[in-house]
Amino acid sequence: MTVLLSIQQLSLRFAGREILKQLDFSLAAGEVVSVLGSNGAGKSTLLKSILALHTGADQSGSIRIAGVDLAQSRQQALSQLAYVPEQPAVYGHLSAIENIRYFLSLGSISHTAAIDSCLSMAGLPEQAWHRPCAEYSKGMKQKVMLAFALAKQAKLLLLDEPNSGLDPQATEELNQLIIQCKARGMGVLVVTHDVLSAMAFSDRLLMLANGQLQPVAIDQSSLTLDSLKKLYQGQA
Ligand SMILES: Nc1ncnc2c1ncn2[C@@H]1O[C@H](COP(=O)(O)OP(=O)(O)OP(=O)(O)O)[C@@H](O)[C@H]1O
Structure with missing residues (x-):
């Protein structure tokens, strides 16, 4: 088993307030893990730790x-992953192809996959490839970022709230794409409030509460808003 993400004893404080507490986690190649949790539980904070974005925070542990090792070889570690934020960040005046070419040119990425085949796999319609991304929907911009992840040949994919703002068709397409990434051997870590989608594509569901990750089991047949509320409150 190839471990693509290993977090040991990660603790993080903002202004003395502990958000992550000696958190341990690992993710293998070909595995999809979803992290659920209440608003403010620290899910985005965890992703930002993996992205080495906490400059002023008091953080300890290893990633x-x-x-x-992220602390010792930041650039080399980050070159192995791709991150798709909740609001996909692409340049509006550039086309999908130009965006991906530009992003690839920023990193010293030696092995890249053909951009057009990545856009095809991401499911972006070919007639959109050369149009400025300012004309794209959120789902289309996400596909550009996912195609970039494929072109970069990222081993680890981090997705923050990938289904928010997507209609059911776009949600289904995204869920299928996550399953395809898994089939290609990528490790995928998803932060989400969309429990149904997480159940569809995840190998493991974890709940972030009190600064730690705990496995959760959800019975789809008895899934109600009330049962979810209890699960989030740790009463299930
Ligand atoms: N840069 C920061 N400085 C101080 N506090 C912060 C900072 N970033 C986040 N926090 C606090 O850390 C806690 C965790 O925030 P985070 O955004 O990680 O939660 P979340 O689980 O992603 O929430 P949501 O589901 O609402 O997106 C919150 O109390 C938040 O106010």
Whole structure:
């Protein structure tokens, strides 16, 4: 089993307030893990730790991405992953192809996949490839970022709230794409409030509460808003 993300004893405080508490976690190649949790539980904070974005925060513990220590070899570690934020960040005046070419040019990425085949796999209609991304819907911009992840040949994919703002058709397409990424051997870590989608594509569901990750089991047949509320409150 190839471990693509290994987090050990990660603790993080903002202004003395502990958000993550000696958190341990690992994710293998070909595995999809979804992290659920109440608003403010620390899910985005966890993603930002993996992205080495907490400059002023008081953080301890270790994070290894595809075996590379993030604190010791930041650029090399980050080159192994791709991140798709809740609001996909693409340049509006550039086309899908131009965006991906530009993003690839920023990193010293030696092995890249053909951009057009990645856009096809991401499911972006070919007639949109050369249009400025300012004309794209949120789902289309997400596909550009996912195609970039494929072109970059990222081993680890981080998705923050990927289904928010997507209609059921776009949600289904995204869920299928996550399953395809898994089939290609990528490790995928998803932060989400969309429990139904998480159940559809995840190998494991975890709840972030009190600064730690705990496995949760959800019975789809008895899924109600009330049962979910109890699960989030730790009463299930
Ligand atoms: N840069 C920061 N400085 C201080 N406090 C912060 C900072 N970023 C986040 N926090 C606090 O850390 C806690 C966790 O925030 P975070 O955004 O990680 O939660 P979340 O689980 O992603 O929430 P949501 O589901 O609402 O997106 C919150 O109390 C938030 O106010």
